[in-house]
Amino acid sequence: MSEWSHLDSAELFRRYAPFVANFLARMGVARSDVDDLVQEVFLVAHRGGGYAPGPAKPTTYLASIAFRAATTHRRKRQTRSFVKLADDVVSTAGDDRNSPERDADQRRQLALLDRVLDALDNDKRVVFVMAELQGESVVAIAQVLGIPVDTAYSRLRAARKVFRETAEALRLEPNSMFGERLQRVGA
Amino acid sequence: MTDNHDTPMWDDPQESSALRQLLRAGRVENSDYDVERGLARHLAQLHSGAQLPAWAAQTTLQKSASWSLLAWLVPPVISAGVVGAWLALQPAAQAPASLGNLVPAPVKAPTTQLIEPAAVTPASDALGRTSEAKEVKRVLEDREAVRETVEANEHANVVTRTARPAARSNAGRRARATRLDDAPPSATSYAAVAQSRDSSGSTSVSGGVTSAKSANEESVATKAVAAVSPAAQEPAPSPAPVEEAKAKPAERRAKEEESASAKEDEVSGARLEREMRMLAVAQRVLTEDPARSLRLCRQGESEFRGSMFSAERKQVALLALVQLGKVEQARREGIPFLRAYPNAPWSARLRVALSTGKLPNP
Numbered sequence: 100m101s102e103w104s105h106l107d108s109a110e111l112f113r114r115y116a117p118f119v120a121n122f123l124a125r126m127g128v129a130r131s132d133v134d135d136l137v138q139e140v141f142l143v144a145h146r147g148g149g150y151a152p153g154p155a156k157p158t159t160y161l162a163s164i165a166f167r168a169a170t171t172h173r174r175k176r177q178t179r180s181f182v183k184l185a186d187d188v189v190s191t192a193g194d195d196r197n198s199p200e201r202d203a204d205q206r207r208q209l210a211l212l213d214r215v216l217d218a219l220d221n222d223k224r225v226v227f228v229m230a231e232l233q234g235e236s237v238v239a240i241a242q243v244l245g246i247p248v249d250t251a252y253s254r255l256r257a258a259r260k261v262f263r264e265t266a267e268a269l270r271l272e273p274n275s276m277f278g279e280r281l282q283r284v285g286a
Numbered sequence: 287m288t289d290n291h292d293t294p295m296w297d298d299p300q301e302s303s304a305l306r307q308l309l310r311a312g313r314v315e316n317s318d319y320d321v322e323r324g325l326a327r328h329l330a331q332l333h334s335g336a337q338l339p340a341w342a343a344q345t346t347l348q349k350s351a352s353w354s355l356l357a358w359l360v361p362p363v364i365s366a367g368v369v370g371a372w373l374a375l376q377p378a379a380q381a382p383a384s385l386g387n388l389v390p391a392p393v394k395a396p397t398t399q400l401i402e403p404a405a406v407t408p409a410s411d412a413l414g415r416t417s418e419a420k421e422v423k424r425v426l427e428d429r430e431a432v433r434e435t436v437e438a439n440e441h442a443n444v445v446t447r448t449a450r451p452a453a454r455s456n457a458g459r460r461a462r463a464t465r466l467d468d469a470p471p472s473a474t475s476y477a478a479v480a481q482s483r484d485s486s487g488s489t490s491v492s493g494g495v496t497s498a499k500s501a502n503e504e505s506v507a508t509k510a511v512a513a514v515s516p517a518a519q520e521p522a523p524s525p526a527p528v529e530e531a532k533a534k535p536a537e538r539r540a541k542e543e544e545s546a547s548a549k550e551d552e553v554s555g556a557r558l559e560r561e562m563r564m565l566a567v568a569q570r571v572l573t574e575d576p577a578r579s580l581r582l583c584r585q586g587e588s589e590f591r592g593s594m595f596s597a598e599r600k601q602v603a604l605l606a607l608v609q610l611g612k613v614e615q616a617r618r619e620g621i622p623f624l625r626a627y628p629n630a631p632w633s634a635r636l637r638v639a640l641s642t643g644k645l646p647n648p
Contacts, residue, residue: 108332112325120319125312134324139339141328146338171341208311215308218618231294232312259295261618266305268621 108145111157116141118158118233119165125228126169127217136168143168159235163243166225173221211269218265223258230255561590568602573645576609601632605639613643 119137128136143164144150150157216224225244229235241251295301296309568582583603587596600623607616620640627633638646 109325109329112328113321116321116324117319133319134327137319137324138328138331139342142331142336143338143342145332146342167341168339205311205314208308212308212312217614218621220618228312231296231309234294234313262295263301263305264625265621266308268625 108141108149111144111150112141115157115161119161122162122165122228122233123169125213125216125232126166126173126221126224127213128169128172132172136165136172139168140165156235156239158233159229159239159243162225162229162233162235166221166244169225170221211266215262215265215269219258219261223254223261226251226254227258227262231259557590561586561593561595565595565599565602568599568606572602572605572609576606579603580606580610597627597630598632601627601630601636604636605645608639608643609645613640616640 116137119140120133123133123136123140124130140161144161150160216228219227226237226240229240230237237251237255238248241248244251246254294309296306296313298306564582564586568579568586571582572579580603583599583606586599587603590596604616604620604623607613607619617640620636624633624637624640635646
């Protein structure tokens with residue numbers, strides 16, 4: 100019997116709401132919408148019978164629901180300019196009033212990370228975030244997303260390639276308008 | 287850098303330190319989410335019996351919709367299968383008569399006349415087939431765009447149309463002349479020539495000499511070959527080309543090759559002009575009608591792939607994507623593109639457009 104076998108809805112929320120909020124932020128959800136989507140994710144989990152112990156960890160299970168929520172959310176907000184999105188995502192990364200210990204460098208790194216992740220499409224992004232940032236195994240990711248394991252590996256490989264190229268391109272353009280924007284936000 | 291999936295990038299020493307630092311920043315629990323406040327809201331929602339979000343309810347609806355779609359599709363398929371089986375079981379002798387009653391009149395070849403949107407859309411909407419109506423509209427818009435492009439390049443098309451039949455007729459004449467040159471001098475009958483070049487011909491023609499005995503048989507066999515082989519249905523050439531081919535084949539070939547190369551140059555010039563005009567139109571309508579601009583760029587790329595204007599066309603397409611609000615897609619395609627062309631005349635404008643999500647003034 101695993102440690103998660105007797106999680107009721109409140110306990111599930113208390114333990115994993117920060118994880119879900121963080122995951123949604125990495126999936127490009129704006130700060131103003133994070134709480135609403137967290138509520139939706141746990142509501143769907145509750146109506147679906149809650150988390151049942153199995154091969155997937157609670158984080159993987161919740162991430163699969165959050166992925167669907169984030170995908171719908173991004174589709175709705177596709178018309179937003181990316182500058183506004185960058186503002187939102189940067190503020191999602193931290194608020195000085197609540198977490199004064201976070202320094203400017205950390206915020207800059209997170210803003211840059213989110214911009215690089217924006218270069219990935221949703222399918223690759225979720226695999227990359229779950230594998231590289233959440234530390235999930237590719238097999239578990241494939242099972243939760245309902246895709247073949249080979250497809251998950253293929254997406255991860257492609258996502259890594261795009262991630263490297265985009266990070267390099269952004270690093271090589273420090274004087275672009277985007278780079279200036281990042282420096283101003285992070286300063 | 288390796289693609290070993292078991293080693294995460296942030297822990298892979300072969301990755302750059304900047305990249306690993308970036309990923310480590312994402313692995314830290316950064317969320318400042320207020321758990322207690324969120325939990326209170328969550329419990330309140332559960333107690334009030336809040337409805338599922340639209341995206342979750344949509345998934346449920348899609349499942350039920352797939353079943354209703356099956357219910358719509360299965361009966362016609364079964365009916366078609368029953369009718370097909372009944373037709374297959376009919377006696378072979380009666381098949382033509384029965385099929386003659388069932389098969390409708392032959393469908394005429396599609397004409398170039400376009401269906402007007404007003405004639406189609408209301409009926410489709412009335413039936414509730416909005417997706418079909420949108421599809422029809424999209425196809426009509428694409429056709430309209432292609433027609434406008436063709437009209438704008440009338441000159442290029444005229445040259446192309448005149449050049450193609452001429453080249454084709456030259457090639458055909460050259461091929462016939464070659465065959466005639468290779469034929470033995472005694473084979474003056476076109477039927478004999480046709481039989482000798484038709485490998486499927488079963489009549490006996492040896493060395494171009496046809497026996498007198500089989501004169502009638504030859505004519506019958508020629509008719510049979512003409513009925514079976516499409517190649518034999520070519521109109522019989524007049525004796526004049528045969529004599530001409532015998533007289534000066536080398537000179538005529540040289541002239542034909544010269545005229546063919548001249549026509550090819552003309553066609554190449556017309557293609558270049560057409561490509562430039564398409565690109566000019568795409569740039570002109572970039573602000574007012576970015577969808578059309580994007581369509582023209584894609585059509586141009588499919589028609590003139592890898593040409594000297596390919597990069598120029600690509601940047602116009604990326605600007606059109608930005609203007610359409612598809613900034614993420616534009617950035618995904620544009621960043622590697624800008625790395626390949628960092629200092630082109632249009633690179634700065636494209637870079638600004640990708641950064642700001644808006645088209646700068648040219």
